Amino acid sequence: MAFPKIKIGMVGLGTVGSGVWKILHRHQALLSQRAGAKLEISKVIVRSKKKKRPVRLPAKVLNSNIQTVLDDPEIKLIVEVMGDVRASRQLALKAFRAGKHLVTANKALLALHGKELFQEAKKNRVDICFEAAVGGGIPILRALREGFVGNRIDSLYGILNGTCNYILTEMSERKTSFPETLKQAQKLGYAEADPRFDVGGIDAAHKLAILVSIAHGVFVDFPKIFVEGIQGITPFDLECADRFGFEIKLLAITKKNGDKIQARVHPTMISKDSMLAAVKGVNNAVFLEGDFVGEGMLYGRGAGSEPTASAVVGDIVEVARNILAKVAYTVPPLGTHAAHIGNAAIEPIGEWRGPYYLRFQAIDRPGVLAQIAKILSEFGISISAVHQQVREEGREVPIVVLTHDAQEKSVVKAIAKINRLKNIRRATTLIRIEEFCQ
Ligand SMILES: NC(=O)c1ccc[n+]([C@@H]2O[C@H](COP(=O)([O-])OP(=O)(O)OC[C@H]3O[C@@H](n4cnc5c(N)ncnc54)[C@H](OP(=O)(O)O)[C@@H]3O)[C@@H](O)[C@H]2O)c1
Known part of the structure; x- marks a missing residue:
């Protein structure tokens, strides 16, 4: 059976683009049967035509002028895998206005300009798909939009940056x-x-912005997401975490709290027995709680050429099927119909309540711990455990305190006061503890 042909213009042939080229060629017959159309990448745009590539493609396919994919009337679908936010935004807007569908892997583009792009795609009745932007090969966006559609998502915790997870594991x-x-x-x-x-948490926050939008049906003002990276974590913190029965992970977290939505990325102590604690190395995972489905977790490779390309190809096939059916926008990109998406009321981090791990760097003198405890108590913070590994009178030593639930703004004020004590030698380290899926 001869399949109708769908021509694709791909912008970018780096890590992800070469993976997409590989899958579409290796699985050409399979994908034709699944999509109902022959998927042909007829143009590929790169910056330098001379660069050596991991894939071989006909010279006539390679081009360095983005406009050529926009001007080609046979190209109905553009795959954007170049990563430059400014150029990608321009490309996306022009593509929509020319009636072309877009598949992108660009999380920064969506986190910063998503609202504008979704509105423009809808106006022009074209699809915008972006599964690869979050969790690489893990189809978490499609799962949230479609598989979990019957649920209110009460909480979601993601290990979304393989670099950070690798570093913390090692x-x-x-x-x-x-x-x-x-x-x-x-x-x-x-x-x-x-x-x-990556290590500053921005990449994970871009992905969280997309997850928050789909999980709660809201647009997110990206700067309102609280972001803290892993640069301040020491092997001593990890050792203490272990001693208290925790692992430290960079988590991207969203929860509903009444009308407010929590959206935060920071190093987090979680129980060693939790499923997320078992996610090691460069792997990614998303753990969520839906009100009917209960707890669930998706796990897999969150980046890299082939896993990411696998997600891009999933989107290409979805768009191809829509083109054949002469429909678009059948599943709203954020899972909620545009007329019902409001702006998220993000809860400031100061409102967060939970237990904390605090590491004070103090001169080892009698009475220092008592001073710390007194200030914590002034701010209504009670201590659940104390750990001081070494005693070296007159030298700087770490003193670790675990607290019961306390409010972040009180903890921050107490730490500021403690940091001013003459026996405290460095800024105190604060790590939030999350108790879930034990
Ligand atoms: N790598 C991953 O594991 C991964 C995972 C998830 C999502 N993503 C996202 O996927 C996108 C691509 O990432 P990547 O790792 O594949 O990037 P990459 O390896 O740096 O490749 C980028 C490609 O885009 C081309 N390009 C860049 N700017 C261009 C411009 N202004 N005009 C024309 N071509 C341009 C480059 O051309 P030259 O080759 O000539 O330089 C290159 O082929 C990014 O948005 C990234 O965030 C990546």
Whole structure:
């Protein structure tokens, strides 16, 4: 049976783009049967046509002018895997206005300009799909939009950045420092040359913005998401976590709290017995609680050429099926119909209540712990455990305190006061503890 042909223009042929090219060629027959159409990438846009590529493609396919995919009337679908936010936004808006559908892997683009893009896609009755933007090969967005559609999502916890999870796993298992482990991650290709977006939590926050939108049917003002990276975590913190029965993970968290929505990314202590604690190395996972389905977790490879390309191809097939059926926008991209999506009321982090791990760097003198305890109590914070590993009179030592539930703004004020004590030598480390899925 001859299949109708759907021509695709792909912008970018790097890590993800070459994976997409590979899958579409290796699985050409299979994908034709599944999509009901022959999927052909007829143009690929790159910056440099001379660069060596991991895939071979006909010279006539490669081009360096983005406009050529926009101007080609035979191209109905554009796959954007270039990663430049400004250029991608321009490309997306022009594509929609030219009646072309878009598949993108660009989380920053959606976190920063999602609202504008969704509105423009709807106006022009074209699809915008972005499964690869969150969790790489894990189809979490489709699961939230479709499989879990019967549920209110009460909470969601994601390990969404493989670089951070790799670093924390290695630091915990090998007792290595953050800078040393980061270097190792860069050597192995698990961290970028400029790792600030990853280790600073921004990458995870971009992904969280998309998850919050789909989980709760809201637009998110990205700067309102609280973000803290993993740079301040030490092997000592990981050792203490272990002693108290915890693991430290960089978690992206969203929960509903009445009318307010929590959206935060930060290092988090979680029980060693929880399923998320078992997610090691570069892997990603999303644990969620739906009011009817209960607890569930999706796990897998969150980045890399082939897992990410797998998610892009899933989107390509969805769009191809829609093109054949002459429909678009049948599943709203955020899972909620546009007329019913409001702006999220994000709860400020100061309102968060929970237990804390606090590490004070203090000069070991009689009475220091009593001073710390007194200030914590002034702010209504009660202590559940204290740990001081070494005693070296007159030297700087770490003193660890675990608290019962306390409000973040009180904890921050108490720490500010404690940091001013003359026996406190460095800013205090604060790590939030989450109690779930025990
Ligand atoms: N890598 C992953 O594991 C992963 C996972 C999930 C999502 N993503 C997202 O996928 C997207 C692509 O990531 P990647 O890792 O594949 O990036 P990459 O390896 O750096 O590849 C980017 C590609 O886009 C091309 N390009 C960049 N700017 C361009 C421009 N202004 N005009 C034309 N072509 C341009 C580059 O051309 P040249 O080759 O000529 O330089 C290159 O082929 C990003 O949005 C990223 O966040 C990546």
